[in-house]
Amino acid sequence: MDIPYTVEPRPDTGVFNAKLGIWLFLASEVMLFGALFSSYILLRTGAPAWPHGRDEGLSVPLATLNTLILISSSVTMVMSWASLKLNEFKKYRLYMGLTILCGLGFMVIKSIEYSHKFETHHFPKTNTFLAIYFTLTGLHGLHVLGGMIVNGYFWGPGAKLFKKDPERFANRIEVAGLYWHFVDLVWIFLFPTLYLL
Amino acid sequence: MEAHAHDADSIRRQTRIYVAVFGALAVLTLVTVTVSYLHLSTPMAILVALVIASIKGSLVAAYFMHLISERKAIYGILILTVVFFAVLMSTPSLSAWNQRMLR
Numbered sequence: 086m087d088i089p090y091t092v093e094p095r096p097d098t099g100v101f102n103a104k105l106g107i108w109l110f111l112a113s114e115v116m117l118f119g120a121l122f123s124s125y126i127l128l129r130t131g132a133p134a135w136p137h138g139r140d141e142g143l144s145v146p147l148a149t150l151n152t153l154i155l156i157s158s159s160v161t162m163v164m165s166w167a168s169l170k171l172n173e174f175k176k177y178r179l180y181m182g183l184t185i186l187c188g189l190g191f192m193v194i195k196s197i198e199y200s201h202k203f204e205t206h207h208f209p210k211t212n213t214f215l216a217i218y219f220t221l222t223g224l225h226g227l228h229v230l231g232g233m234i235v236n237g238y239f240w241g242p243g244a245k246l247f248k249k250d251p252e253r254f255a256n257r258i259e260v261a262g263l264y265w266h267f268v269d270l271v272w273i274f275l276f277p278t279l280y281l282l
Numbered sequence: 283m284e285a286h287a288h289d290a291d292s293i294r295r296q297t298r299i300y301v302a303v304f305g306a307l308a309v310l311t312l313v314t315v316t317v318s319y320l321h322l323s324t325p326m327a328i329l330v331a332l333v334i335a336s337i338k339g340s341l342v343a344a345y346f347m348h349l350i351s352e353r354k355a356i357y358g359i360l361i362l363t364v365v366f367f368a369v370l371m372s373t374p375s376l377s378a379w380n381q382r383m384l385r
Binding site for chain 2: 097116120123127145152153156163273
């Protein structure tokens, strides 16, 4: 038995099922990160003094570079989906490969930042700012890692589906892309909140 | 066949928009970093940073996530999400108000 509405839109929702599913998942993700942002506001407004990210040794140039890398990965991700829509599989592989490499670059820079913090004895237990910094960036980093695993699967073994059912494969990449763009969107707010304010 | 050619043209047009959006996001990132070195007052710095982040977030959602031309079912989910997100964001101020009342 075939799974229904993997390609054609479901009549009552107007979208294929996986797209509705990923948006419902992203809604739950908004609440997850929203709860942490809300905690950040509560901690910051309740504290007698709040340090600037730079005072806690956060590197603005590295974080700026990471922002640019993640934005680049978002554009390569959407270009990989567009390549599939244009039936250009080689270009898809190129753009998806670049997306994974950007994710890897982001994680490498993040690990450099983390190791610098630990070397200078800055841990989550050191103060409230670092506790919320490690919680937010750590959870975000796990999301990047999760996205890289999914994208890696679609770059490699998962790409076989393109030969059998190209429309369904393009829809899968669209769904993976929606998740990846959400991860980028979260970072767009995390960057100024933690590093610049 | 004609419909397929039309789709391909539309996708090619979209890819040009994606590149333009990428340029806008990169410029806005540099603007937000530059503004952070201007020593604005904290409320003004927060306002400017959040306005720029909101513009960037809207660009990503509208073009990369295709929300500019999405179906009603997706908008319905998002409206509900925005309402609950607003409740979450307002809880810290409710807490501060409650603390003031207890003093």
